Amino acid sequence: MSKQRSRVCLQDGLKLDLNRLARRGFIGFGLRTAACGLAWHHSYWGEIASGTIEADMRDPHDGWLRIELGSFVQRITLMSRPRHFGGRQWFFVCPVRNRKATVLWKPPGASRFCSRQTWGRQVAYHSQFQDPNGRAHLGKERVKSRLIAGLDPDEWDLPPKPKWMRWRTYQRYERIFDHYENMLDRNLWSLAQRFGLPL
Known part of the structure; x- marks a missing residue:
């Protein structure tokens, strides 16, 4: 049985992933980027928020990122640390905990972006609201979405x-997919045994 939803689901809110923002060109390490449009989408509701983002990362040690969503405005401090094999790794500085984070969350109803640790037990991931069968189906879909590319999803159980x-x-994705398949098979087997159904 799935858990009672006394906590807020993180994935229903907004997420800022510093490395993903850089990969998509919204920010640039070593650059000052002008305000550009950014939108968040939910798999069920479609677009849930949009606004602008700008950043200054010209200084090799620290910088800032500013996000504006309608009347909501937040400026987040950025810092970098040297990597073991050269270069620098950039991080957000959580506005509450004052600690490094590469991802910040703004759950539904929250007043600002903060690290996952700041929200503590007020929030949970989507999978934490699922029963074992739901988690297995969710896991299979995640693997499938990583592999499917331009193929028809209805045509493949596990895409090539x-x-x-x-x-x-x-092969690692195959093992993960098989693990979830086995979980579903075991659950189906135990259910069939419980009700005396032939398999």
Whole structure:
């Protein structure tokens, strides 16, 4: 049985992932980026928020990121630390805990973006509201979405290896997918036994 929802689901809110923002060109390490449009989408509700984001990361040690969503405005401090093999790794500084984070969350009803640790037991991930069967189905769908690319999702249970993916990575996804399949099979078997149904 799934848990009672006394906590807020993190994925129903907004997420700022520093590395993803850089990959998508919204910010640039070593650059000052002008305000540009940014939107958040939910798999069920569609677009849930939109606004602008700008950042200054010209200083090699610290910077800032400013986000504006309608009347909501937040300026977040950024810092960098040297990597072991050269270069620097950038982080958000959580406005509450004053600690490094690469991802900040603004759950539904929250007044600002903060690290996952700041929200503590007020929030939970989507999978934490699922029963074992739900988690297994969710896990299979996650694997499938990583592999599906431009293929028809209804045509494949487990899609073939994408051309760009290494075999070792694909085989890891296969093992994960099989693990979830086995979970569902065991649950179905125990359910059938409980009701005396032939399999």
